[in-house]
């Protein structure tokens with residue numbers, strides 16, 4: 001009786017092992033879905049992917065950010081710091097009364113939720129497609145205004161002529 005129960009247990013284990021091996025062999029001959037990063041890189045990400053932040057410009061090069069700090073208020077990670085200053089007739093940086101004299105985003109704190117982009121009344125801050133945000137120091141991952149501002153209108157991939 002005991003011998004029969006032991007034999008049944010062996011058979012069950014053997015069947016489970018064969019099922020497992022079957023799965024292994026099924027995937028063995030399928031092409032891999034992973035890539036050898038960083039030698040290979042993905043060129044396309046999902047349409048709603050949220051990556052590196054940009055501060056965008058209008059077509060004429062004026063800054064969209066008006067220093068309202070709504071992004072600061074809405075950010076759940078307290079990752080954004082903005083210091084606003086007044087535009088003057090001699091120095092008109094944005095199309096509002098104020099502009100961001102200083103703007104920082106701590107990419108280490110950011111959880112890429114996109115709330116800042118949603119809250120921004122002028123469409124200034126956007127999350128782009130870039131996902132390579134590694135660095136060797138904490139300081140290098142606190143992005144400053146020169147790092148965040150797109151180098152020319154549309155460089156972030158967003159239409160500089162859009163409404164918001």
Ligand code: SF4
Nearest residue numbers: 075110111113114116
């Ligand atoms: S994406 Fe979210 S967490 Fe990151 S800076 Fe914007 S609001 Fe903050």
Ligand code: SF4
Nearest residue numbers: 065066068069071120
């Ligand atoms: S990025 Fe947008 S929400 Fe943030 S301070 Fe500038 S205008 Fe306001």
